[in-house]
Amino acid sequence: MHMANELLSVPVAGATLTIAGGALAFITRRARKIIDADKLALMGILGAFVFAAQMVNFRLPAMPGTSGHLVGSVLLSIVLGPTLGAIVISSVIIIQCLIFQDGGLLALGCNIINMGIIPCYAGYYIFKTIKAESWQNTRTYVAVIIACVVSLEIGAALVPIEAAMSGVLLVPMSTFLVTMLGVHAIAGTIEGIVTAAVLGYLLQVRPDIIGDSLHGKIRLSKPAVIASLSIFTVITAAGLSLLASGMPDGLEWSYAERPDQSDFETTIANESTVIPKVDAFQEKFSLMPDYTVRSSKLGQTAQLEYEPAAAWTSMAGLIGAFLTMGFIWLFAQIIRKRSNSKPNPDTIAA
Amino acid sequence: MHHAHIDKFAYQDSPVHRLDARVKFIVMVIFMAFVISLPPNSVVILSLYAIGPFAVLVSGRIPLRFVFKQIIIVSPFILVLALSCPFYDRTPVSVSFGPLSWQITAGWLRCCNILAKFTVTMMCIIALVSTTRFTNLLEGLGKLGIPKILTAQLGLLYRYIFVVIDKAQHMLLSRRARSSNYLGFRNELKTASAMIGSLFIRSIDTAENISIAMQGRGFNQKWRSLSQMHTGWADYLFIVLSAIYILALELFAKPVLT
Amino acid sequence: MTSAIEIKDYSYAYADGTAALKDISLIIEHGQKVVLIGPNGAGKSTLLLAMAGFVKGTGKIFVDGIEVNKKNNKKIRGLIGCCVENPEDQLFMPTIYEDVAFGPLNLRLEKDEVKARTRQALETVGLWSLADKPPHHLSAGQKRAAAIATILSMKPGIITLDEPTSSLDPTCRNKILRIIRELPQTIIVATCDMNFAAEFAEHAVLIDNGQKTAEGEPQKIMAEEQLMTSHGLEVPWKYRKSI
Numbered sequence: 012m013h014m015a016n017e018l019l020s021v022p023v024a025g026a027t028l029t030i031a032g033g034a035l036a037f038i039t040r041r042a043r044k045i046i047d048a049d050k051l052a053l054m055g056i057l058g059a060f061v062f063a064a065q066m067v068n069f070r071l072p073a074m075p076g077t078s079g080h081l082v083g084s085v086l087l088s089i090v091l092g093p094t095l096g097a098i099v100i101s102s103v104i105i106i107q108c109l110i111f112q113d114g115g116l117l118a119l120g121c122n123i124i125n126m127g128i129i130p131c132y133a134g135y136y137i138f139k140t141i142k143a144e145s146w147q148n149t150r151t152y153v154a155v156i157i158a159c160v161v162s163l164e165i166g167a168a169l170v171p172i173e174a175a176m177s178g179v180l181l182v183p184m185s186t187f188l189v190t191m192l193g194v195h196a197i198a199g200t201i202e203g204i205v206t207a208a209v210l211g212y213l214l215q216v217r218p219d220i221i222g223d224s225l226h227g228k229i230r231l232s233k234p235a236v237i238a239s240l241s242i243f244t245v246i247t248a249a250g251l252s253l254l255a256s257g258m259p260d261g262l263e264w265s266y267a268e269r270p271d272q273s274d275f276e277t278t279i280a281n282e283s284t285v286i287p288k289v290d291a292f293q294e295k296f297s298l299m300p301d302y303t304v305r306s307s308k309l310g311q312t313a314q315l316e317y318e319p320a321a322a323w324t325s326m327a328g329l330i331g332a333f334l335t336m337g338f339i340w341l342f343a344q345i346i347r348k349r350s351n352s353k354p355n356p357d358t359i360a361a
Numbered sequence: 362m363h364h365a366h367i368d369k370f371a372y373q374d375s376p377v378h379r380l381d382a383r384v385k386f387i388v389m390v391i392f393m394a395f396v397i398s399l400p401p402n403s404v405v406i407l408s409l410y411a412i413g414p415f416a417v418l419v420s421g422r423i424p425l426r427f428v429f430k431q432i433i434i435v436s437p438f439i440l441v442l443a444l445s446c447p448f449y450d451r452t453p454v455s456v457s458f459g460p461l462s463w464q465i466t467a468g469w470l471r472c473c474n475i476l477a478k479f480t481v482t483m484m485c486i487i488a489l490v491s492t493t494r495f496t497n498l499l500e501g502l503g504k505l506g507i508p509k510i511l512t513a514q515l516g517l518l519y520r521y522i523f524v525v526i527d528k529a530q531h532m533l534l535s536r537r538a539r540s541s542n543y544l545g546f547r548n549e550l551k552t553a554s555a556m557i558g559s560l561f562i563r564s565i566d567t568a569e570n571i572s573i574a575m576q577g578r579g580f581n582q583k584w585r586s587l588s589q590m591h592t593g594w595a596d597y598l599f600i601v602l603s604a605i606y607i608l609a610l611e612l613f614a615k616p617v618l619t
Numbered sequence: 620m621t622s623a624i625e626i627k628d629y630s631y632a633y634a635d636g637t638a639a640l641k642d643i644s645l646i647i648e649h650g651q652k653v654v655l656i657g658p659n660g661a662g663k664s665t666l667l668l669a670m671a672g673f674v675k676g677t678g679k680i681f682v683d684g685i686e687v688n689k690k691n692n693k694k695i696r697g698l699i700g701c702c703v704e705n706p707e708d709q710l711f712m713p714t715i716y717e718d719v720a721f722g723p724l725n726l727r728l729e730k731d732e733v734k735a736r737t738r739q740a741l742e743t744v745g746l747w748s749l750a751d752k753p754p755h756h757l758s759a760g761q762k763r764a765a766a767i768a769t770i771l772s773m774k775p776g777i778i779t780l781d782e783p784t785s786s787l788d789p790t791c792r793n794k795i796l797r798i799i800r801e802l803p804q805t806i807i808v809a810t811c812d813m814n815f816a817a818e819f820a821e822h823a824v825l826i827d828n829g830q831k832t833a834e835g836e837p838q839k840i841m842a843e844e845q846l847m848t849s850h851g852l853e854v855p856w857k858y859r860k861s862i
Binding site for chain 2 (some may be wrong): 040060102339340
């Protein structure tokens with residue numbers, strides 16, 4: 012599930028971008044030592060494979076009209092190892108964002124963490140812990156399915172957490188979380204079954220691919236992984252909670268939504284001096300101080316009092332904006348007509 | 362095939378196309394950050410923010426129909442979340458707009474805000490990628506410090522998406538040609554996994570060939586590429602104009618309209 | 620004076636034990652235009668890969684007098700430019716220009732020299748005006764020509780091409796023919812397109828089942844109907860007796 016720009020606040024977007032960027036830099040630095048032409052070509056083409064595999068859809072039982080497709084992160088990390096798998100999936104996410112505009116650019120950090128790095132590493136280590144020695148054993152396939160479900164669920168759970176920290180959505184976090192987990196439990200199971208089936212097929216046709224021969228030679232040792240994951244968690248938690256306390260946007264709304272708790276505002280105000288300052292700043296500069304219902308008294312229907320002038324300003328703003336765009340468009344049309352009448356010699360940038 | 366042309370507008374020529382990819386990228390990111398940080402109750406002001414990316418799109422000769430089609434294609438997830446807002450905040454708000462005034466709930470306001478932000482940031486990213494060749498963007502990102510392995514990987518990925526998708530489409534076609542009725546989930550799954558599996562094997566074979574092509578031309582672990590980046594007066598002009606535009610919105614329009 | 624390619628009793632077997640090449644001996648002189656003809660799966664492509672050191676078998680191969688082995692790989696690949704069958708695989712960079720520049724850059728040439736060579740190679744195959752296009756915007760014939768340009772820019776003395784005319788229409792085929800016929804280099808082409816082979820070759824080598832079955836002047840080998848049909852080939856139009 013791609014995170015969108017609009018669900019994030021700038022601090023959360025910035026923090027996740029930094030974390031994802033740092034993690035990717037760390038991974039690529041480690042990968043650099045082992046990458047030769049074979050691996051580079053393989054990674055590139057497997058990234059493209061993920062795209063294509065996502066087009067192979069299949070009808071789902073009991074839900075007519077819906078169809079599922081593969082995400083591929085666990086498949087890749089089992090075949091390539093988690094490090095190369097994470098690089099490939101992250102690059103897929105970047106391309107999805109830049110070429111297909113799926114998932115926002117500012118949300119890229121979130122998406123790389125949720126859908127790339129975490130599913131690859133978590134999936135791989137869950138698989139490795141549960142799997143049996145041989146591929147003939149059913150337990151190995153069960154391990155694949157569990158790895159898919161759990162890794163997808165972790166990624167999915169992060170979406171509402173990131174959104175809640177940003178404070179843009181009104182959906183209570185618990186509702187959002189339950190929905191995401193529910194949807195991804197189904198998606199993860201299907202992903203698991205397909206991944207297991209694909210691995211089974213590969214084992215039949217090209218056993219050399221699965222049997223460790225393709226793995227990258229770097230594998231982080233288990234303690235290293237646990238250590239880095241826990242450090243990552245602590246930093247994330249600490250950083251984000253710090254951000255949250257200094258984040259007027261999210262908090263302001265969470266109390267603005269509760270006009271019934273008259274003392275809510277004061278408790279917040281006592282804890283943090285930032286918000287009153289911001290409030291004062293806003294009131295000073297805005298013609299419509301507090302769009303929200305804060306001025307209303309307990310129990311009363313909240314009503315916004317607009318100054319008539321403000322209403323006219325906003326109308327002028329909207330009309331002005333669209334008129335400007337219309338002018339730009341017309342202007343461009345005219346220029347284009349003119350330049351089209353002249354033959355334009357082909358110029359080569361190279 | 363036709364999907365191959367999702368980025369065809371990047372190969373046109375216009376003043377915006379000629380701008381340095383780094384400059385465009387950074388300006389767009391900063392601009393988007395400003396859009397995202399607008400308070401959740403602002404709607405009207407977002408139309409002013411739309412002017413910037415709109416101007417870039419128009420001067421880059423990107424057909425607006427393409428832009429809006431693209432926005433609609435990727436919108437479902439955000440649409441669902443935005444439409445959930447009215448259910449959670451039913452506080453009535455009276456909105457007046459010029460001579461009109463009516464009552465809606467704050468949730469609807471928030472919903473409109475999210476959708477408007479979505480439209481503006483989408484216009485932004487489309488403006489960026491459809492006026493910048495992906496190779497230039499990659500090169501720019503490389504200059505901005507993205508590891509070489511990642512840019513090389515992205516370059517290869519970009520190159521082969523269309524090739525592998527073509528293969529997948531041929532397979533899908535041959536499946537469609539031979540399957541008329543639904544034979545149950547087991548069968549469906551078996552076909553799909555065999556298709557994905559064979560796609561995987563073909564991809565690995567392709568990778569072997571590419572590797573031969575690379576080594577055949579002397580590749581030795583170090584990714585080299587020719588740099589063609591240069592920043593000219595037009596780029597500085599673009600930076601200055603964007604800065605004025607963003608600051609003007611921040612300082613004058615935002616206080617009035619939020 | 621050394622030969623361009625000298626192969627002595629070369630054999631190669633796949634990992635599962637199937638023999639791909641058996642006791643091949645072959646000498647190719649400098650500047651010769653050679654075709655390796657034979658049915659599908661005869662071992663032509665494997666032989667081309669062996670010349671550039673991509674597969675390792677028994678026996679010896681010398682390129683320009685230098686033995687092909689792991690130690691000499693770098694030198695060998697500067698001497699011999701090998702173009703894989705599918706141009707989609709040969710063209711792996713995002714644009715044609717970058718792809719053609721890839722080889723010279725790896726030779727660590729000066730930037731201006733790289734640019735000059737890239738331009739020259741693209742002009743030779745008539746693609747200079749499309750230099751900044753990505754490969755997926757090109758037609759099949761243009762991709763094939765671009766794949767050849769990626770080799771030309773490295774200025775190797777020997778060029779090997781694997782099925783350069785597969786899935787091309789006659790016009791594109793002739794274009795490719797014109798391009799490679801005019802090149803001064805030693806060119807070795809593996810193909811089962813007999814008409815193309817007849818137009819192009821100065822010397823023909825028939826390979827089947829991993830063995831060299833016949834070798835000689837094209838009109839002698841390709842005109843022999845018995846020989847051709849028994850190896851899954853046909854007599855090209857050029858050498859057919861008019862009815």
